[in-house]
Amino acid sequence: MNRFDLKEGFLIGTASAATQIEGGTLEHSWMDWYHKGHIADGSSPARTNEHYLRWQEDDALMRDLGFQVARIGVEWARVEPRLGTFDEDAIAHYVAEVELLLTYGIKPLVTLHHFTNPMWFEELGAFENVENLPHFLRFVERMVTAFGARVTEYITINEPNVYAVNGYYSGLWPPGVKSFGRTVRVMSVLTAAHMLAYERIHALQAEMGITETRVSYANHMRAFAPQNPGNPLHRLYAKLSERFFQGALSKTMGTGRFGFPIRNLIGMKPGLYCDFIALNYYTRSTVKNLGDGVRGNAPVNDLGWEIYPQGIVECAQALYHIHPLPIYVTENGTCDNTDAFRCRYLYEHLKAISESTLPFQRYYHWCFIDNFEWLEGESARFGVVHVDYETQVRTVKQSGRFIAAVINEGGVNDALYTQYVAPQQYRTNAKEDG
DSSP, rough: OOEEEEEETTEEEOOOOOOSSSSSOOBBBBHHHHHHHTTTTTTTTTTOOOOHHHHHHHHHHHHHHHHEEEEEEOOOHHHHHHTOOOOOHHEEEHHHHHHHHTTOOOOEEEESSSOOOBHHHHTTGGGGGGGGGGHHHHHHHHHHHHHGGOOOOOEEOOOOOHHHHHHHSOOOOOOOOOOOHHHHHHHEEEEHHHHHHHHHHHHHHTTTTTOEEEEEEEEEEEEEESSSOOOOOHHHHHHHHHHIIIIIIHHHHHHHHHHTTTOSSSOOOOSSOSEEEEEEEEEEEEEEEEEESOTTTOOOOTTTOOOOTTTHHHHHHHHHSSSOOEEEEEEEOOOOOOOSHHHHHHHHHHHHHHHHOEEEEEEEEOOBOOOOOGGGGOOOOOSSSSETTTTTTEOHHHHHHHHHHHHTTEOHHHHHHHIIIOOOEEEOOOOOOO
């Protein structure tokens, strides 16, 4: 059957990160990375889609499309541009945006750290040094206090594995280090940062009389598969890649039960350190060694990532096995520069979620408006709203109209499938498995 109904009470919206949408010439690690010439298309995070200036227009567009939830980020470098000095105007800006979303009936989920560090924090060694944790916690406390009862749901840290692996193992992201030992060190410090922030947020909200607080960390999860299932080495590498990239970190950050290679640097005790599962899912990795790979003859997006919809349930199941909690898909989307297959991608992932017995409650599509996509710059479009970067004109894509219709209809009926999904097909990478 092509049709499906969303789960009862299931909410849909979009996700974003401050650095990727706000613009502005700020002193942070990704502006520094741009100045060092590492962005593929030469674009700068100083432009993006200027959301910091156009936030009222963008939030009104979210309202008009019927989005029910929004995952938004706070730019630490904007809030605390110098060590210990907070910009009260910037803090007031974020509070005002949350208030506007609430006025529109859109519930905010706030991310406190999404890859980017103020340069003063980067120069102190960032999350490689456990001694820097009080700086992060001071920022967390300042923002949670400012939001007060307006925000009851937080993501402490987004994708700690991606931050650590890309920045300290592959060297592709700032600070450009290539060291397994330092990668593990950063993962361990990020684990401590999340646990301490989790406790601090709950304590602050309790002091304000807020009892419905939900806090988590965003897991970047991939489905891992051996390139040749009959090859025992490929099967072993798939298991090891999964453990080192995500498995060990997810278990430790959520439960406080430490296992190799994550180290307990500050003597944290076992316990529950998340109130919901936050799953970021995009693709499957097909491996024959310790690393990443893509299956041959597979449907792929414009960055060459495999499109594997059932993986969203497989990854959710793995996290649910660790801690059986409500599941928020805090990111899911695809690079489709011409919006040629995004409706089908949305349909197949939402259908997999809706037909699963797991307790999925939210879906935050990545992303709302095309944005600055880290190393790819402006060249990779993930949005359901198109932005002309030269004029900053926003235009709702067909995929934007589709997701709005899914919200309105509470699922996909035959008419929606025929209009939006049936005409679209994926392209493949046309490779043969090795």
